[in-house]
Amino acid sequence: MHSHTLSLFASGKTGKDWMDSVLPALWVELCTEFGLHCGVVVLKAEGEDSFYESASFGYGEDGFYYSFLNRGSVHWETLMTSKEPVSFPGVEFPVFGKNTNAIGIRIHAKESVGFLLVELEGKPSFSVLALLVLFAEKIGTEWERANFIHSPASQVPVSLDGAHRFFRDEISNLETAVSEFRENRIVSIFGAAGTGKKSLAKWIHQSQNPDAPILVVESLPDHFGKFEKAIFEWGKEANVGSLVFTNVQSFSLGQQQILVDWWSKSGYKGSLFLLGPTEFGQEILPEFKQLLERNSIFLPSLRLLPKGSFVRIIQSIFQELCRTQNRLGLVLSPQAEKELSGRVYQENFVELRNRILSGILTCRTQTVEVSDLEVGKVRMDLEIPDAEDLDLRRGIEALERQKILLAMRIFSGNQIRMAKALGISRGSLQYKMKQLGLM
Structure with a gap:
């Protein structure tokens, strides 16, 4: 030998x-x-x-x-x-x-x-x-x-919930809202894009009724009759669990009235979450406004958080993404941490997470530096939408993005090998990567 x-x-x-x-x-x-x-x-x-x-x-x-x-x-x-x-x-x-x-x-x-x-x-x-x-x-x-073999304490994976846990500590009326939710079965969550409204709704649901189903509705039928039938079916599906409506600011006056009537007259025994931005740019029915204000939570933007809390959130997200990308040995340099904590994120958690993920995927050493973060200009969500998310198109895109990113990691970006593993042609792979913002 x-x-x-x-x-x-x-x-x-x-x-x-x-x-x-x-x-x-x-x-x-x-x-x-x-x-x-x-x-x-x-x-x-x-x-x-x-x-x-x-x-x-x-x-x-x-x-x-x-x-x-x-x-x-x-x-x-x-x-x-x-x-x-x-x-x-x-x-x-x-x-x-x-x-x-x-x-x-x-x-x-x-x-x-x-x-x-x-x-x-x-x-x-x-x-x-x-x-x-x-x-x-x-x-x-x-x-x-x-x-x-256990990693050093500084590299122990932290659940992504840890980042949201630090964030929840900054919500002043959260404890009161959860207490009222137990009695009234309704809560409205307002915040800018990417502040984790849906994540908070799911956390409240899990903490109060963990064994019950939860159904998230991302869009509504335009036809009022179809919406009335749909909301009745969604209520049956959620049963004694939770029904979550996102983007409530886009509800028309007719849809607002249908939701108010259903909540008050249908006999639905489950819980209701209404998610939207901090300000509405359209007319709101008085009854719908009362429903929104019955038990409401306002989420702060990341830029409004104390520096210490923000840094803990960054480190928590970094450790979780390192674990999901099988790169537990990575560390975030002090300069990169400072760069991340000094930026303003218009899409909050979504934009921050994508930037960190971009750095992890780009890094060719054991330390993520500021230069590794510079490529973070595209949306690179890895997670498949939850089973209760009804948006089929978005689910398909997320699944395709996840599989392509996994192939990128396994084959170090070699598109020919990626295409063979994914079962598509190289041209189709390149088209999908451009379509999904991955190249």
């Missing part, structure tokens, strides 16, 4: 350091030493239920995606549950080489966390196969160390 390969095997690095710096180089060395045509190591992402390409050899710049190993397929399940190497003959499966056969070996660490797959002409010798099995065991050991 080549001396450089031996030196990599003898590396004193462990856990995440070994996974990041030793594994990719050692995989190339091993594949070369064994005379393999190509090979890939696929591993579960840290803290996520997704898999990524950790190391590869021999596929060239365009790469290759094994479609028969799609997540959840029969062959995926076979490979991820087999204690023995699994053969994928080239005459039966669409492998990369023209005259090669593929061998897959599960990587295990208390559970199946990935696999390595190699292609070669003919069959592997017993010694090569045994070394690959041992190497899969080594990867599993280091993966487990990387995922179960």
Whole structure:
């Protein structure tokens, strides 16, 4: 075995350091030493239920995606549950080489966390196969160390709710409003774009009635008759749970009257949330205004928060996004933190979160600097809308954006490999990326 390969095997690095710096180089060395045509190591992402390409050899710049190993397929399940190497003959499966056969070996660490797959002409010798099995065991050991060794306290993931928790501390009448909500089953939440009105409504719902359903209505039928039927059905769907109406400032006078009448006469036993901006630019029925004012909360813009609270929010969002992007080792430089906390965000949480996410996706070191934040000029929401959100178009766009961003991370921006994995042409991928503001 080549001396450089031996030196990599003898590396004193462990856990995440070994996974990041030793594994990719050692995989190339091993594949070369064994005379393999190509090979890939696929591993579960840290803290996520997704898999990524950790190391590869021999596929060239365009790469290759094994479609028969799609997540959840029969062959995926076979490979991820087999204690023995699994053969994928080239005459039966669409492998990369023209005259090669593929061998897959599960990587295990208390559970199946990935696999390595190699292609070669003919069959592997017993010694090569045994070394690959041992190497899969080594990867599993280091993966487990990387995922179960505790991070420094400053890098412990914080739930995104932590950011909203800091924000909720700045809402002066929140406790009173929640107390009245328990009795009256209604609350109106007003605030500028992106201040978390929907997030606060869901938090109140969860804190008061966690086992009940919640339904969010983003838009209304223009026809009054259809709206009357729809609101009756929404009430039945929400049952004793919560019905949330967003953008109430856009309700016409007729829609306002229908909602007032339904709330007072329908016998609906659930709760009602009405969300809108701090100021309305149109006429409001007196009855609808009374409904809005019955129990109301006004959310401050981020620029009005005390500096200490704002910095804690920034750090909470940063840590959560690092976790979702499988980059727990990242830190936010003091200069970048100062840059983020000194800006005015017209879309508040949405704009702040997208800017931080942009920095995390752009960063090529372990520290997010001010320069990494400069590309944050597009909307890059990763989250799929909640199941109770009825806006189908927005849901489809969010899902497409999430999958494309995941492919960008897995394949380091290589559009040919991304397109193959996503099952679309490169031209379609570029069109969608432009449409979604990702390029």
